[in-house]
Amino acid sequence: MTKRLIIIPAYNEAGNIIRTVEDIRENAKSFDYVIVNDCSDDDTMRICEKMGYNCLNLPIRSGIGAAVQAGYLYAKRYGYECAIQIDGDGQHDVTFLEEMADELEKGKVQMVIGSRFIEKQGYQSSIWRRMGISWFTFWIFLLTGARITDPTSGMRMVGRDVINFFAEEYPKDYPEPETAVTLLQLGYAIGEIPVRMKQRKSGESSISPGRAIYYMTKVTIACLMARLGYKRFFVPYKEIQ
């Protein structure tokens, strides 16, 4: 049995975190989990402590990218061979994780994306978002020649090589389309599996309408930069023994 990890980035998710973790314990039994609490203002940290949840607490608020990367760093240090990020807001259906892990462990692809748009079931998100997502599907196809039906899906499971890579380099925010391009550039293959997603239950979405323009611009440029291979110029951190 391979070691599998679920990374749950949590920022002010006190209203969701228990449901999320219990859901994992019940429906994704072959997975370990780690919550990365990004210095929440609410009771997220204390709930995790009281419930005895496995939780990393970032002492300084560092943003979603840094929180998720801390999870990958954890996965790397503790020898996990498979890691997936699940949002702390209960949007993602963890019953699909086994299937995704099986697909990953076949070894043909190094990243498996849970896609809403293969079977078009479950929450399909708003028309504007779908337009944005279509743009990224097209943009990634243009840049890499790969067809990814749901490039903004947060459900992305990766194997050990990619865990090691993400532990070194992970975008600060809105990483999904960009990392897809980066991985394709590095010669990794990406597969997709149909999943259903739910509408979030409480808390705010990380992309408010006002940020949409920033999101589209930043991610579009980030994909282009990833295609041009700027990752090459990054200096990795020295590993601490």
Added chain:
Amino acid sequence: MSFRLQIIIAIATAIAFFYIGNKVRTRVIELKYALVWFLLAIVLLIMDLAPNLMEQAAHLMGVTLPINMLTLLGFGFVLIILYSFTLVLTNENRRTKRLTQEVALLNKRLEILEEKLAEAGIEVESPISGTADPRPQHDIEI
């Protein structure tokens, strides 16, 4: 450029120079980052106090008014300073992020260690998790 303006610029630049110099002396500003400000002040002062030089430079670059040469120079310098700050900021961001992550992971290791020690019957007196949280604590019900 009028003599009055020359005097004003010279005084302002000198004040700025000594102000930043004092900040460096009292360790408020790191000398490394102040150097570029010093350079800017010195170049402005030279240009200001040697109008001939400035007129020649203005003529060379096709700038009609010598005072505009000064503005152009100052602006160019400011852009360079801003750029250097962007570099520093990016680097600092990356470093802080990694430090934060390492602290979180270290805390986790400590937690695991403490549990193991407690299992072995060894008590460790050190506040690790929870107590380091400076925010007000509310009572929660689960």
